[in-house]
Amino acid sequence: MSAPGTVAWLARHEVRLAWRDWRSMLTAGRQRRGRTILAILAVFLVFMHGVAASMLPRYAGAGDIDKASLVAITGCMVLAFSLMLSQSLETVTRAFYARFDLDLILSSPMLARRVFTVRIAIVAVSLAGMAMLLAMPFIDVLMLRGGWRWLGAYGVVVAMGAAAAACAVALTVALFRAIGPRRTRLVAQIVAAVIGAAFVISLQAAAIMSYGTLSRFAILQSETVIAGAPEPDSLLWWPARAVLGDAAAMGAVVLVSLVLLALAIVAFAPRFGEHAVTAAGATHPVRRQQRSGRIRPAAPARALRRKEWMLLLRDPWLASQTLMQLLYLLPPALMLWRTFGEGTTGLVLLVPVLVMAAGQLAGGLAWLAISGEDAPDLVATAPVPARQIVRAKIEAVMGALAVVFAPFLAALVVAAPLVALVAAAGIAVSGAAAVTIQLWFRAQAKRSHFRRRQTSSRVATFAEAFSSIAWAGTAALAAAGSWFAVPAALIPLAILGGVRLISPAAK
Amino acid sequence: MSLPEPAVALEIAGLHKRFDRPAVNGFDLAVRTGEFYALLGPNGAGKTTILRMVAGLLRPDAGAIRIFGVDALADPVAAKQVAAWVSDEPMIYDKLTPFEYLEFVAGLWGVDAATAEARSRELVGWLGLAEHAHERCEGFSKGMRQKVALAGALVHDPKLIILDEPLTGLDAGSARQVKEVLRERVRAGGAVVMTTHILEVAERMADRIGVIAAGRLIAQGTLDELRARSGQGGASLEDAFLALVADQAAA
Numbered sequence: 055m056s057a058p059g060t061v062a063w064l065a066r067h068e069v070r071l072a073w074r075d076w077r078s079m080l081t082a083g084r085q086r087r088g089r090t091i092l093a094i095l096a097v098f099l100v101f102m103h104g105v106a107a108s109m110l111p112r113y114a115g116a117g118d119i120d121k122a123s124l125v126a127i128t129g130c131m132v133l134a135f136s137l138m139l140s141q142s143l144e145t146v147t148r149a150f151y152a153r154f155d156l157d158l159i160l161s162s163p164m165l166a167r168r169v170f171t172v173r174i175a176i177v178a179v180s181l182a183g184m185a186m187l188l189a190m191p192f193i194d195v196l197m198l199r200g201g202w203r204w205l206g207a208y209g210v211v212v213a214m215g216a217a218a219a220a221c222a223v224a225l226t227v228a229l230f231r232a233i234g235p236r237r238t239r240l241v242a243q244i245v246a247a248v249i250g251a252a253f254v255i256s257l258q259a260a261a262i263m264s265y266g267t268l269s270r271f272a273i274l275q276s277e278t279v280i281a282g283a284p285e286p287d288s289l290l291w292w293p294a295r296a297v298l299g300d301a302a303a304m305g306a307v308v309l310v311s312l313v314l315l316a317l318a319i320v321a322f323a324p325r326f327g328e329h330a331v332t333a334a335g336a337t338h339p340v341r342r343q344q345r346s347g348r349i350r351p352a353a354p355a356r357a358l359r360r361k362e363w364m365l366l367l368r369d370p371w372l373a374s375q376t377l378m379q380l381l382y383l384l385p386p387a388l389m390l391w392r393t394f395g396e397g398t399t400g401l402v403l404l405v406p407v408l409v410m411a412a413g414q415l416a417g418g419l420a421w422l423a424i425s426g427e428d429a430p431d432l433v434a435t436a437p438v439p440a441r442q443i444v445r446a447k448i449e450a451v452m453g454a455l456a457v458v459f460a461p462f463l464a465a466l467v468v469a470a471p472l473v474a475l476v477a478a479a480g481i482a483v484s485g486a487a488a489v490t491i492q493l494w495f496r497a498q499a500k501r502s503h504f505r506r507r508q509t510s511s512r513v514a515t516f517a518e519a520f521s522s523i524a525w526a527g528t529a530a531l532a533a534a535g536s537w538f539a540v541p542a543a544l545i546p547l548a549i550l551g552g553v554r555l556i557s558p559a560a561k
Numbered sequence: 562m563s564l565p566e567p568a569v570a571l572e573i574a575g576l577h578k579r580f581d582r583p584a585v586n587g588f589d590l591a592v593r594t595g596e597f598y599a600l601l602g603p604n605g606a607g608k609t610t611i612l613r614m615v616a617g618l619l620r621p622d623a624g625a626i627r628i629f630g631v632d633a634l635a636d637p638v639a640a641k642q643v644a645a646w647v648s649d650e651p652m653i654y655d656k657l658t659p660f661e662y663l664e665f666v667a668g669l670w671g672v673d674a675a676t677a678e679a680r681s682r683e684l685v686g687w688l689g690l691a692e693h694a695h696e697r698c699e700g701f702s703k704g705m706r707q708k709v710a711l712a713g714a715l716v717h718d719p720k721l722i723i724l725d726e727p728l729t730g731l732d733a734g735s736a737r738q739v740k741e742v743l744r745e746r747v748r749a750g751g752a753v754v755m756t757t758h759i760l761e762v763a764e765r766m767a768d769r770i771g772v773i774a775a776g777r778l779i780a781q782g783t784l785d786e787l788r789a790r791s792g793q794g795g796a797s798l799e800d801a802f803l804a805l806v807a808d809q810a811a812a
Contacts, residue, residue: 349664349678357668361654368656368697429652432713435616436669437642 064172102191127294129274140250142222147242166327182215203299213311220318240370247378258385354438355446362450405533406526409480413522416485420492480529494557517553570752576624586776599767607776608756616646645714649726651706655699670717684712704735724755764798774809
């Protein structure tokens with residue numbers, strides 16, 4: 055047992071909390087569901103290994119380290135790093151603002167520096183752990199096909215977790231100092247969303263402009279980029295070489311990342327306590343709403359829809375999440391603009407992107423509107439049947455979805471009416487499926503507790519993602535005029551059926 | 562010639578609710594219109610559970626609840642139409658202004674716009690919120706939030722107001738404003754049922770006081786009746802309350 059107040063003791067406490075939090079997220083707080091969740095996790099990993107096997111035919115067996123491989127691997131690493139940085143930025147911001155136990159800890163005689171040293175390290179470890187879980191199928195497949203040298207990729211994932219946490223800490227502190235505690239939270243969320251999406255979108259935008267395709271790998275595999283890239287012995291490729299099993303490169307990459315993390319801890323942990331206290335003292339700015347002061351007439355359902363829309367519009371967390379969704383719609387918009395009037399072939403590619411985005415956006419909105427309710431007692435004691443309340447919330451979500459996707463559909467109608475029809479149906483079905491999943495997994499709590507989607511059931515989150523992907527595939531086939539769309543639709547329906555069986559609503 | 566019996570605002574009979582252990586155990590109560598009723602009890606006595614069942618937030622295992630003659634279990638929507646619930650933790654929307662909040666509540670209860678507007682202005686004025694009526698609630702103090710929640714409870718002109726520790730966290734000035742508003746509603750013919758740990762509030766405001774322990778009503782009556790029952794004539798309500806609860810615990 056470590057002595058109370060030491061870094062080891064604190065780390066043990068934090069790890070215990072993190073583990074219980076993670077477990078509770080997976081099991082939605084139900085102890086008995088542990089085995090079911092483990093089984094689902096196992097199925098998921100097997101499935102992802104299958105996906106990885108189908109996606110990675112080319113680089114696995116590469117014997118020589120050529121420029122094409124290095125470009126492709128580095129591209130994937132930048133993509134992964136941007137996502138990790140985005141995630142860690144979100145986590146570090148939470149360390150400033152989420153009060154949970156911070157008031158207790160900061161009012162104790164414990165050194166704040168010690169507390170935040172542990173917390174920053176935990177951010178790095180949890181980030182690397184999650185990334186490893188997601189990367190595992192791909193690394194395993196690469197090892198099976200290309201040998202043990204791919205094992206180095208695990209080390210690089212750890213290094214990336216440490217580096218991402220270090221960068222996130224530096225970025226958050228910089229934001230805090232530059233714009234103050236009031237704005238940092240929202241701006242950090244938006245920066246996290248933009249960082250997470252920027253690299254993918256840039257690749258896609260470049261691919262669309264150069265090759266007229268949405269594939270982000272088109273640029274990375276292009277002769278121009280490969281020809282213009284530095285030679286294989288350049289320092290720039292060391293991370294990629296580390297992934298490929300170069301021991302020296304791997305040692306250097308891991309060392310540099312750990313040094314970065316240590317520097318971030320040494321430089322910023324002592325000030326974190328101070329920043330956290332400042333963040334706690336940041337008052338809400340007084341925001342006056344420009345209204346005539348007249349009450350607008352409304353039936354209960356309309357009052358509920360209006361309230362939901364007002365709250366959705368005024369939610370900064372949601373704004374950052376929606377911004378992320380909308381950023382991902384930029385490439386399709388670019389594609390639509392570029393191929394407008396050039397036939398329907400290119401436009402068909404847009405349909406799955408729109409359908410997938412609709413499912414994800416609807417899930418996010420439904421999560422907030424259906425599960426997040428700041429005044430549940432008020433709504434529950436109103437003389438309105440519960441069914442009508444839920445229906446109004448669903449209408450609010452689907453209405454918001456319609457507003458976001460209407461411009462795309464309007465442009466598609468002009469260019470290719472049939473494709474637009476399929477896209478509209480796909481958006482509606484994918485959105486409805488995501489909302490339905492959120493309904494089955496609803497967990498009533500205050501909206502402010504929903505800053506993290508992770509507080510939702512992981513099963514629901516994954517089910518929502520798989521459902522959106524499956525509907526996107528179905529819509530793509532339908533837009534291409536293939537009858538295979540009919541049997542393909544059975545896949546998302548089967549997903550929904552399976553999710554319903556294991557959902558709390560079925561109990 | 563005797564006066565007609567006042568109508569019963571709230572009637573509870575044989576109410577039972579069990580969680581891991583019995584929380585409410587055969588609770589009976591009748592509150593008349595125009596009456597301010599305070600429910601007292603030690604922590605865990607079942608006060609909040611009872612009020613949540615009356616408000617339709619919890620389903621009892623057994624028993625009956627009638628609000629102005631409406632069976633609240635058989636027809637909850639009709640019962641809710643005439644009732645309002647205010648909890649100790651003000652549940653309002655941070656991103657709405659008090660005026661928008663009142664507009665929303667009025668919509669939920671189907672109050673027409675003109676009436677809702679007139680009542681909103683009146684309540685906002687009474688509760689000293691006029692200056693902040695168009696500011697988002699996110700920066701409000703606990704007292705202001707509680708006043709917004711109370712205004713929401715009153716904007717649809719309920720006949721029965723159910724309050725769970727409504728004065729917790731309020732400063733003296735705010736507490737006085739809230740008490741005056743509630744007294745006004747009782748004078749206007751409504752009924753108020755309130756739990757409180759502040760015995761002075763019960764002593765000064767309530768027409769009748771009920772003492773609950775282990776999920777049962779162990780005594781009720783006016784302050785003098787409770788003093789007499791506890792054998793503590795001339796004592797404060799606190800002494801009477803502690804004596805009654807101690808007797809129950811000993812039994």
